[in-house]
Amino acid sequence: MVTRVLLLALALVAAGAAGAEEITLPPDHPYGMLKPGPGSEVAQRNCVLCHSTDYIVRQPPGDAKQWDGVVTKMVKVFGAPVSDADAKTIVDYLARQYGK
Amino acid sequence: MGGGAALVASGRVPAWAQSSDPILAGRPLVRYPQKTDLILLTSRPPQLETPMTWFDRAITPNEAFFVRYHVFPIPTQVDLATWRLRIGGHVDRPLELSMDELKTRFPAAAVTAVNQCSGNSRGRFSPRVLGGQWGDGAMGSAEWVGCRLKDVLAAAGVRQGAVEVTFDGLDKPAFPSVPDLVKSLALARVLDDPNVIVAYQMNGAALPMLNGFPARLVVPGWYATYWVKNLSDITVVDKPFEQYWMKPAYRIPDNPCGCVEPGTAPKATVPINRMNVRSFLVSPAPGARLAAGRPVTLKGIAFDGGYGIREVEISDDGGSTWRRVSLGPDLGPYAFREWSAAWTPPRAGAARVMVRAFNRIGESQGTEPLWNPSGYLRNVIESVEYPVG
Numbered sequence: 412m413v414t415r416v417l418l419l420a421l422a423l424v425a426a427g428a429a430g431a432e433e434i435t436l437p438p439d440h441p442y443g444m445l446k447p448g449p450g451s452e453v454a455q456r457n458c459v460l461c462h463s464t465d466y467i468v469r470q471p472p473g474d475a476k477q478w479d480g481v482v483t484k485m486v487k488v489f490g491a492p493v494s495d496a497d498a499k500t501i502v503d504y505l506a507r508q509y510g511k
Numbered sequence: 512m513g514g515g516a517a518l519v520a521s522g523r524v525p526a527w528a529q530s531s532d533p534i535l536a537g538r539p540l541v542r543y544p545q546k547t548d549l550i551l552l553t554s555r556p557p558q559l560e561t562p563m564t565w566f567d568r569a570i571t572p573n574e575a576f577f578v579r580y581h582v583f584p585i586p587t588q589v590d591l592a593t594w595r596l597r598i599g600g601h602v603d604r605p606l607e608l609s610m611d612e613l614k615t616r617f618p619a620a621a622v623t624a625v626n627q628c629s630g631n632s633r634g635r636f637s638p639r640v641l642g643g644q645w646g647d648g649a650m651g652s653a654e655w656v657g658c659r660l661k662d663v664l665a666a667a668g669v670r671q672g673a674v675e676v677t678f679d680g681l682d683k684p685a686f687p688s689v690p691d692l693v694k695s696l697a698l699a700r701v702l703d704d705p706n707v708i709v710a711y712q713m714n715g716a717a718l719p720m721l722n723g724f725p726a727r728l729v730v731p732g733w734y735a736t737y738w739v740k741n742l743s744d745i746t747v748v749d750k751p752f753e754q755y756w757m758k759p760a761y762r763i764p765d766n767p768c769g770c771v772e773p774g775t776a777p778k779a780t781v782p783i784n785r786m787n788v789r790s791f792l793v794s795p796a797p798g799a800r801l802a803a804g805r806p807v808t809l810k811g812i813a814f815d816g817g818y819g820i821r822e823v824e825i826s827d828d829g830g831s832t833w834r835r836v837s838l839g840p841d842l843g844p845y846a847f848r849e850w851s852a853a854w855t856p857p858r859a860g861a862a863r864v865m866v867r868a869f870n871r872i873g874e875s876q877g878t879e880p881l882w883n884p885s886g887y888l889r890n891v892i893e894s895v896e897y898p899v900g
Contacts, residue, residue, distance in 0.1 A: 430591035434544035434720045439554040442539050461689065462583060463554035469538075471639035481641065488755065490688020 439463040450504030457493045457501060461485075470509065478505035531798065534634035534646045545719040547574040552643055556580035556682075557721065561648035567794040567810045569839060569847045570623075571651030573714050578721045579628050579649060579735070581692045581756070586681040586741045589725055596663075596709065596726060600677075600746035603668030610725055613711060616666070617658035622706045624731035624845035625652045625814045626738055629761060629783050633886030638774055640886040647791065647893070652814065652847035655729045657710035660701050664747070672749045673698050678728050678739040679746070690755035694737050695748070696730065706731045706845065709742060731845035732817030734783050734887075736761050757782055762885070769888045770881035777883065785816035787890040788876055790823055790850075790868035797895045801862070806855045809836070812847040813868035819844030825852055826865045830878060830892070833867070844871075856899040865894040 443465025445451050458464055470481075479502045485491040486498060493501070530536045540548040541559065549559035559578040565571055591610045599605040608616070628649035633642050643649075664676070677695040684691060701707045710718070710729045718724045723740030730737040736756070763769035764777035771777045790813035801807055813820045819841070824833040839849030848868075856862050869875045880891035 431589065432717070432720050432724050433588040436557065436585075436587060437541070437543065437554070440539060440541065440551055442537065442551065443554060461684075461686065462556065465551070465553045469552065469644045470641055471644075473641075477641070489690070490686055492686070 440465065443468050446508045448504060448508050450500045451508075453497050453500045454504050457491065457497055458485075461489065461491060467505070468509070472509050472511050473506070474511055475502055475506035478502045478509070481505075532646060534644055543578070543721060545574065546576075546578070546721060547572075549575070549577070550646070550648065552645065556583040556585055558643055558645075559721075560646060561651060563646075563648055563791070563793045564796060565651075566648075566791055566812050566847070567849075569652060569812065569842055569849045570714060571653060571847075573653070573716060573719050573722065576626075576651040576653065576713075576719070576722050577628065577649045579643070580682060580721075580740075582682055582684040582689055584682070584685060585721075586724075587720065589681070589720070589741065591725060594725055594743075596742060596745065598663060598667040598745045598747075601670045601673040601749045602664075602747050603670060604666070606663075606667050608663070610711060613658055613663075613709065613726070617662045619656055620659050620705065620708050621654060621656045622708060622729065622731050622845060623652065623654045623842040624706070624729060625650060625786070625847055626729075626735045627651075627786055627789075627814075629734040629736050629887045630885070632889040635880070635889060636882060636886045637880070638882075640884055642886050649735075652812070652842075653714050654842075655708060655710035656712035657708040657726065657729065659705055660707045660709055660728070660745075661705065663709060663745070664702070667747070669698065669702075669747055670749075673747045674750065675748050675752050676701055677744075677746045677748055677752050678737070678742060679744040680723070680727075680739045681741040681743050692739070692756050693752070693754055694739055695752035695757055696737060698747070704731075709745075732785055732815075734761075734786055736783060761887075763887055764883055768881050770883050773882040775884075783887055786814070787888055788815040788820075788868050788870050788874050789813065789890045789893075790820075790866045790876065791893055792825070792864055792866045792895045795897065797897070799897055801856045801897045801899050803856050803859045803899050806853050808851055809854050809864065810849070810851045811866060812849055813866075814845075814847050815868070815870040815874065817845050818870040818872050818874070820848040820868050821871045822869045823848070823850040824867055824869075825854065826867075827854070827857070827862060829863070830865055856897065859899050862897045862899045863894050864897070865892050867892045 552558035595607040631649040634644035762780035765779040792811040794810040836852035
């Protein structure tokens with residue numbers, strides 16, 4: 412019985428292969444994890460709503476002006492639902508951990 | 512987050528992690544569905560870079576082709592029983608075409624063409640710029656088969672007053688405030704060019720999901736930003752389309768070099784368009800130990816924005832003298848052109864080999880990198896160093 416169910420499942424997969432494609436994406440890779448530090452949880456919670464944090468950690472190091480520009484773009488252009496208080500915390504965190 | 516450890520290929524320390532190239536250092540090799548080991552840039556949305564070792568040949572295999580998405584979630588499942596390509600907007604007869612109809616109603620056209628990310632090599636900009644910090648592997652060349660866009664538009668009947676065509680795929684951002692990736696091309700650009708195709712085949716097979724299954728736009732000679740993946744909607748419009756991914760994103764300074772003084776902002780910009788000339792030496796791999804006086808075969812590829820490569824040259828004396836190399840088969844003006852050269856390291860010490868290409872209208876590569884704030888259009892003469900014993 413188990414074999415039969417398995418064969419049926421294989422047949423369905425084979426039938427689907429002609430006209431359907433499906434893949435499963437892996438989870439966010441740990442290489443892009445944020446550095447620990449004050450504000451890291453706030454950055455983590457807000458940023459991962461839209462993208463993995465490797466988007467952040469591979470950027471060129473920058474001062475508060477750079478990171479304020481990035482966070483402002485996320486909020487103003489992409490409409491990221493980040494409160495003003497959280498935005499400030501995130502900028503401070505990024506400038507401290509990913510500064511020049 | 513976490514749980515991605517299984518992704519690190521077979522537990523070994525990838526060469527890239529130890530790379531002396533600061534842009535590749537620390538980035539793991541990962542294996543995504545339908546893909547071989549690629550260098551991870553970002554997980555979500557996924558951006559995966561092709562290791563340079565794949566560019567010792569003119570065709571980049573589907574499994575090794577780079578991946579770049581803009582918004583999340585991305586399509587992970589497509590059923591051709593329900594997938595349709597919609598052609599609408601400023602047309603007489605809006606269409607909804609199944610894959611069978613695409614393949615039977617329109618003659619198939621083939622083109623071998625390079626697909627290169629606008630920001631390929633952005634990580635090498637100095638001063639550095641924000642954006643995906645790619646090395647040089649956000650490119651590939653494949654044989655694309657599909658139907659001509661102009662045939663599809665003719666079937667729909669473009670109405671008087673149309674000026675542009677927009678292209679949208681199945682990737683839709685989770686938040687409605689995030690701009691959907693929609694790109695546009697001038698009607699004149701696509702109606703004049705029989706090589707602009709809706710491709711449903713890549714190197715003789717269906718497109719991998721992450722490269723645009725079941726169909727993507729192919730715009731030979733132009734940067735990959737226009738090659739919309741997982742294509743679902745083609746819309747003819749009677750006004751210039753200027754949403755986010757056309758303006759302010761993906762724009763270059765409005766001057767012949769697409770460049771500005773490093774660290775400054777351009778006064779005016781235009782949408783990025785045709786690719787410039789590039790060439791790479793990939794084999795032996797950078798850092799390979801060579802022996803003085805013992806000949807080796809240097810190999811790599813060159814390409815441009817559609818005029819075709821006329822000549823490739825190498826220099827081992829810092830650019831004082833150049834010598835011509837042998838070109839491989841011509842796969843058309845939009846394709847990678849393989850090149851090879853026998854070369855003998857003259858003496859022990861550090862050797863540096865530079866490579867440059869010329870296209871058929873005489874365009875080439877500069878000795879100093881050009882700069883723009885978005886990190887586009889890099890095409891400086893690249894070089895590779897070898898320790899010679």
